[in-house]
Every structure is written in structure tokens, then in C-alpha cells.
Amino acid sequence: MPTNSNPPAPLDDPVLAPLNAGQRSAVCHGDGPALVVAGAGSGKTRVLSHRIAFLLEHRHISPFDVLAITFTNKAAGEMRERIGSLVGPVAQQMWISTFHSACARILRRHAEALGYPASFSIYDQADSRRLTRYVVRDLDLDPKRYSDRAVHAAISALKNQLTTPAGAAELAEPPDNGSPFSKTVARIYSEYQKRLRRAGAMDFDDLLMLGVELLRTNPDVAEHYRQRFAHILVDEYQDTNLAQVRLIGLLSGLARNVFVVGDSDQSIYAFRGADITNILEFGATFPDGSTYVLDQNYRSSQSILDAANSVIRNNRGRPPKNLWTDRRGGAKPIRFRAESAQDEARYVCSELRRMQRDGAIGWSDAAVFYRSNAQSRAIEEELVAHDVPYQVIGGTRFYDRKEIKDALAFLRVAVNPADEVSLKRIVNEPARGIGDRSLAKLDEAAARGGTSLTEVIERVETLLLRGTARGGLLKFRELMSRARACVPEGPAAVLTEALETSGYLADLRDTSGIEAEGRLENLHDLIGAAEAFESCDEFLEQVSLVSDVDEMTDAQQVSLMTLHAAKGLEFDVVFITGLEDGVFPHYRSMTEPDEMEEERRLAYVGITRARKQLYLTHVWGRMLHGQTNYHPTSRFIEEISPELIDDRSDHAPRFAGAWRPATSEWGANRGAGRPSEYSQLDDAEPAARRSQRSDAARHEGSAAKRREARREKARSRVAARSEPQPSPSVEFAYGIGDDVLHDRFGAGVVLDLRPDGDDWEVTVHFSGVGPKKLVASYAKLRPARS
DNA sequence: GAGCACTGGAGCAAA
């Protein structure tokens, strides 16, 4: 096989014809390591899929000898489809998956070699934290000081670095580190890992770490996969961690046919162990490797790219590159400053409705991004109030809901009786008289005998337990043995058996209300999904490894998601909201230069998702922890020079929060509580689509009622907004939203006015000083109108 | 042991 085959004339060839020169040379790369530095929108996925098609069609590599790694299952599916269109249905059989799925699949086959059952459980973050909590408790440590959250994060970080418990203990000793916390974490880690092993369970990090261990300690297994995977391709290489890079190394062996694609400017997962130097130092790691650069963007208008380049330019030590496009011009990014999160949501919603009404977009062409999931709330309320269809990506997922986790716990225990976390979850669900004390006795018996809880329950007759607890355990044992008997029939049978026999479904049926109804429907949906699987293991694995974006649909809905979730997606219209220093960039990253750079890359990722129109919004005051906080405009907005931006911020007062002193000549004619121009779109649009979303509400489980109440509130608020605001009779020359001058603090903007006895309390945001609360009669504020 | 009301503490991104 020549290392650089002569491709046919590209024009005749479906694999090569659609590519530009840069893409083509990458796709036609010969053997050995290759890095494709692919800027946002430069056709990364296209290069990967065509590379695979090229290997199959031109290099006659067997489709079964290729391993392709993507970042999400959704991306894997899309790639499979694209390859399918080039090479045919064989693409369905290929190994195209995420790191975690590929590892789970390999580990499933060789689990015994590591001392795990083939039907090992996969613990998600919640399960892992729960186990951490058990360990902290059992080691008699202070659960406040050693919160499951912090401890598990520390353990996860160690695992991502492939550090074993022994290694962690060593690291915690002087001269390395020696902090008491890390010493204790090492102890917890050691016990935690023992408990995982005893439970026959792996956490997310284990999938990678034990994958590496398997290949390292079992040369024959490693050799098998090396023979098999003649070519390995990796997407989003900038977000790989040490364990993943090791895996690639172990799987590729001497041939090192590793073809990786990524963009260091889009590295945004350091917090889960991703190491940007993997891509930056690719050349040093593989001195004989080839590098291809793709910098032509096919996605966004020049105006959007200008904004993106202006922001990312501020990161130091990045390889110089400038994304370009031949689509000149395009609409400038629109900036909007709102008063509050609600106001911001109102603006986003009204813009969405305007564009949709004008036929400029369909709902699915638009997306709203935010830094953290909690920010979706205000947007959702507004969209609900106006019957704009939307989907929230991430946040509380279907598989995180209590009833779903309970049901899956039954299934897990049925296939893996040792699974401690799942068993404890359901042993008393629904209640059958087994409380903390009984559970503690079981725990103790298990620890004494060095066995699992299930084995202890097997001989429950020999234990000293109260009648109710004993009876409950006998029932539970009977229930689980019946469920276990259904395992050969598949996951749907097990779920049905367990949920019926346990009385779980009966309990829900007996409970009235929207909440119980929702849960029943969710369980129904789960069993429906399970019916597509013959093997319980496969079903559980698939369910454990779905990512947030995997659940995204392409229905006619506006998509709401975090900036992290947005990676790899694109939309005609993108709103990036909450652009305030402290929100985005997140305050926790503001003191660490490296973390700030990662925030900036996150901004870059967000901006480059937009094809035609980008909106950048921020607010003056945002409710956080139950009180209003004032943040300066995000530096990421400031980094874009003003002439590149279309500033639509309305500096006139728009609506008064609660009170607005009307009078004074211009205060009066501006009107109290004048609805903003954009809120005039409000009011009556037929509330037809409500039912469409009620299914979103029923998924909420326990939050459903509160949620529905909030929605009701949102609807009525919209109705109320046109009503006049009360106007106390106090003379004022300024109102909310006005620019004012103060003798000491200088120029500022009035954020709020509240009656304070006979006087008024004025909240003013002064530039360079921040927010101040002043007493009106002493503050001597003057309107600053030019 | 179960279910409820209350309180205090925490608050980022996710396979």
C-alpha cells in the first residue's frame, strides 16, 4: 500500500470532489500521525467523514478496522450518516462512538480480566457522589468539610490524571503537596475505589482509567485491538484528557495511524480534565506527524467572525490564526443591555417572535445560550408566556428524574446484585419498613462478612432485625429474585416485573395529581424505550452514557442550552445572554488567568455557532441567591470594538420595576411604566401550542407544580404589564434608567427607586464605582442629560 | 419508620 496513493481526479469522485484544497490534502493524508487544526465552521466533521470514506474507498481499509471517536453520541450518529451516504450501509456497523462508549464496550468484553463482572454497573455523577457520601460517613469524617461534591471532584481529577489511590497517597505526602485535605481525599479515594469494585461498578472516570489499565496489563487484549484498529480518528481533540490520549496511544500501537481533528481555541473542558496541551504539543509528541490547517469558515458571516476574532485575540500564547470567510459583510452582532434577567428574556422572546413572524426564521433556527443552567428559567418563563415552543438541552435530564433512577436501579440490581448504590436506592422504595437503622445493620453485616448487601439479604433470617424490617427484606428479596428471572427476557420485562411487584406503579396510580401522572407517563416512556433492547446490559449502558445534546430533537423549537452544550452545533440566529463579568466570565474563573482564557474560548465557541445573526445581551441587575447583584458588562463584549457592533440598548427608561415617581417635565412625558417598544409585541397570540409543551411539564416530577405555578405567573405578568404603574406624588427630575450625576461618585444610572419613609431610596450604578443605595433627599442627584 | 415543615447553607460547565 503506497503511503500516499494517487487520488483520482477529484471532480469524478464523491469522496474528494466536495472538498476544498486544504480539506482534500488532509483527507488524503498517508500513514502515520496527523493533526488537522480546524477552526470553527471550517468543515471539521466533513473532513473526518470523508477521511474515513477515503480510507475505505481508496485505501481499501476494512470498515471494521477503523475506530472513530466523537464527542457526543449525537455527533457519532451524524458522522455515521454522512459516511453512510458516501460508502453505503456498512457505516452502520462501524465503530463510531464516544470515548466512554467505546471503553464501556471494550470493558464489557474483558471485565473479568480486571476482576469486574461483565454486567458491571456504570455510575453517573449522582451515583458516584452518593457512594462518596457513604464512604465519608463510614470513615467517620465530617461531611461538611468533606462534601461529596468536593471530594468526588478531587477523586475525578485524580482519575483523569490516571492517578491510583496509592499514587494519590504518595502525592499527598511532602514534598509533593501534603495538604491535610488531599491526604484525606487519598484515604477516601482508596475506600471509594474498593467499594466500587465490591459493587461491581465503574464511574465515568473509571471507564477511561480502567480502559487504560486493561490494555496496559493485558498485552494480548491490547494486541487484539491494535490489530483491529488500523486507523483511529478523533474529533474535538482539544478536549481530550490524559487518560484518553493514553488510550489512543495504546490502541494505535506502532503503526500510529492516528488522525486527530481539533481547534485549541475551542478547548472548554479543562474542568473535567481536558488538557489543551494535547493538541498544542501534538507536534512535539509526534515529531514525524503531519499538520493540516483549515481556516476558511463556511458557517458564519464576516461580521460574526470579526467579533469572534476580536474576542479570541485576547488570549495569550495561542498559535496565531485568523478565521476568514468569503462571505463578506452580513448583519453586525446586536448588543442589548437589559434592566433585569426578566427584561433580557422579554427582549430575546420578542426578537424571536418578530423574526419568526416575519418569516426570517423557523423556531428551530434559533438558539439561546447561557453560562449556567439556572439562567434558563427567566427565558423559559417568557417563552411559555408567549407560547413560543422551545426545548431545554441539559439541566434536569429525563434520566435524572427520581422515578427513572429508581426504575433503573431495580434493573441494575437485577443484573448486578452487588450494586450497592442502586440497592440502597430501592431497598425501601416504595416504603417497606426498612429504615436507616436496619440498613446500618445490613451494612455492618456486609462489612463484617466482606460480602455484598445482596448476599446479606439472602440470609436475612439469620440477622437480628425487627419484624417489620425483616418482613420488608423478605418481600424485597422475593421481588428481586422475580425480577432477576426476567433478565433473559430483556430490560422491558425486568422493569415491568419490578415496578409492578414492588407496588411502585400501584402507589403512583393511587396518588392523584399531575405529579404522579407525570411519573407514570415517564415510566411508561422508559419501558417503551427499553423494549427496543434485547439485552439489559446494552440498555443500561446506552442509558448511562447519553449526553445532554443527544436528547436534542430537530422539531420546530427554539433551543436553550449552556455554552458548553453548544459546542459542535450551529444555528442561523444565536443569542448569548448574561454577558456580565461574574456571570460570563464566571466569577470563579476571574482570578485565574488560565481559567479566564478558557471562559474566553467559551465565548468564542458561542459566537462562532451563529450563521447569520448574533445577539449579545447583558443586564444591569440580576437576581442571584435571592438578591439582586450588579455586574459590569462582560469583558467579552468590551473586547469587540464598538463599530463592529449594533448597539440596540435602549437608554430611555422603559418600565419601572415597582415604583416610578412621575412628574418633572421630561420624566412625565416619558411616562410612568411605559412599555418598551419590544414589549408591544406582547398580548394576544393564540395560546394554541400550550398542550404541546405540557409534556415538558409532566417530566418535571416533583417540581411540576411549582413550575406550573411559575408559568401561570409568567402568563399573568404579561397580561399585567400593560396596566399603569402606581405613581406616588414626589417631585423628581429623574426616573429609573436615567443617567444622573453625583458630586462624589460621578456619572451613574438609576437602577431602582423605592419609597423609604417620607423619602426615597435610590439605587444608582456608578461607572467605575458600582451600585450604591442612596437616600434621595441627601444624594443631590442631577439628571445628566446632554 | 414515615411524612411533614422548617432551616440553614450553597450556588459552574458534564460523559
Add this chain to the structure above:
DNA sequence: TCCAGTGCTC
């Protein structure tokens, strides 16, 4: 604002 943990009552 929200959630989990705690203490109280039946």
C-alpha cells in the same frame, strides 16, 4: 431561590 438535611409528630 432552591435543595438537602434535620427535627418533630403520629
